Amino acid sequence: MTAATTGPVRVVGTGLLGASVGLALRGHGVDVVLSDPSRTALALARDVGAGRPAAADDDEPTLIVVAAPPDVAAQVVAVELAAHPDAVVTDLASVKGHVLDELRAVGADLTRYVGSHPMAGRERSGPSAAVPDLFLGRPWVIADSGSSRPESVLAVRSLAVDLGAVPVAMDASAHDEAVALVSHVPQVVASLAAARLQDADDAALGLAGQGLRDVTRIAASDPALWTSILAANAGAVHAVLVAVRSDLDAVIGALAGADAASGPEDVAPGLLATIAQTVARGNAGVARIPGKHGGAQREYTLVTVLVPDTPGELARLLTDVGEAGVNLEDLHLEHAAGRPVGMAQIAVLPGSAEHLEAELTARGWRLVS
């Protein structure tokens, strides 16, 4: 595939994101010039093939990608806009409003600036974790500055497409409100639930099931990174958390009433309804999350199979699923406490479940469904 992006592209900040951008562009044969305040990060990025270090006699870049932490992104963008008066500049920071505000405050040339945010990441960080496929299939928000020239927007959009991402146009404040809802608030909520486990008995933790694991998985995230993200998007996150607190207050009040009552019929009117409505509103919210491949959420039927925890068993199961002619839409593994066995939940189209169950049973699998 030929890239629409033409070089030289200057990448400022050669951590995971910047080095991955460089790697992907180099794969398209685009000339990539790298810059980073850390000489080690710069050398590493060069060594993984993300581009070449900037030199005094470089040609002027056409596009500059600033992949700096959210709290310094605006300053770096302003410096780059001033130093390269013909280049389009974008940044990849995960919060967009405060970058734009700072640029406006210093009078930066916003006709050549377009904010962006690829919704991609990894557990590992740094240039050695860079991979050219990092952005493949991910939404990449393109945030017009309000003064961006159309050709500036097109250059950043082309970059996203060249890297295999799906560009999504959204202004900075809409972006920040969106990520508050779908990323930042879930992070806080997961941290709050996980924090309660700190002082729990081992016996209590031994009752943990998949629900707890799912709710708290992202609570393992890096505190320093998340402090800078949450602080940079403080306004939008604050607004959503205030609404969460209001709902939480209602539940706490209802539970206090239920605790004081001698039985369900003795609970003050409306309190049980408050609890039921909280769960029902959660039902309605989770139903709005788009399904696989960004399409509308589809209803799959789950077929649950017991899988011995020995090498090759899961592969044998999935081979049998394939030979049954059924397309596996999703797969979830759950492990049984204290036993060398797991349950594989296979999501299939509703019309295929019965056939699959019959085929798997015939091949000796034990179904829990």
Add this chain to the structure above:
Amino acid sequence: MTAATTGPVRVVGTGLLGASVGLALRGHGVDVVLSDPSRTALALARDVGAGRPAAADDDEPTLIVVAAPPDVAAQVVAVELAAHPDAVVTDLASVKGHVLDELRAVGADLTRYVGSHPMAGRERSGPSAAVPDLFLGRPWVIADSGSSRPESVLAVRSLAVDLGAVPVAMDASAHDEAVALVSHVPQVVASLAAARLQDADDAALGLAGQGLRDVTRIAASDPALWTSILAANAGAVHAVLVAVRSDLDAVIGALAGADAASGPEDVAPGLLATIAQTVARGNAGVARIPGKHGGAQREYTLVTVLVPDTPGELARLLTDVGEAGVNLEDLHLEHAAGRPVGMAQIAVLPGSAEHLEAELTARGWRLVS
């Protein structure tokens, strides 16, 4: 395997749990007598092989399993204790303290009562969803009444073991505090986060990633069931949620301060530390959740592979993993927005990752790791 449990066992309440208990015991050749106020549920349970309906000339049961909803469990247990003066009675309700309190209040014979709670369930409910393996490998809490005779405790413990579960001794209040922490509060928190998505823009929801899906998955649970569970465990859930609210208040206060500041250096002292500590406490909490198979949490290395979304590809990948001689410890599938491709995250022991990556690359797989 021969069952330690001898019949007749009387199962009162033939929904998912009761019918699954019956099915599993019938599989061991134990005589199971069924009772349910719903004639349809009773007939269905009989038809799936969970046992036979109670008749006037039945032998007296040795063990009675009450699988009734939490808000009626105590009444049913009291009736069964009185009607069968030689039988041991247990109930499977997911909250134990209020059942015991009610039994004490009516002067029930607590020497023959032992509360229990198998940590098992399914998305589907009712006797037609019953499966004998429902309890396999699951923790099954055995809650001595404080007056239970040792032989009563042994009978219920034997039932759990016969059904393949892992018995865990815990008194009623310790159980209720434990499930508040590991199950009920995560449910509320997931519902609160999901509820915020109700009125979100479609564009915002289009940015949803795996983190949001994980945090909110259990928010799809049944409101009526969860209202009865939360109301029955109101005291313990209330206490944990009050602590969550206290942490939430601190975060909200810190974000208000950060939002008012012109930059990180302008944020009032301590506010950023509050945010960082919230995330760090979440780190500490999530690290305490036991890992796979109930053992200590182990560190696995993730190998991420691009998998085309066509039938058989995942099976082919796992076959290749097996042929590489590497044991797959866990598997997580993630789908790429708008593209027919997914990422399979394969968790392996750290020492195996490099070998696996080399083998998979040699077999033509594209790694994102």
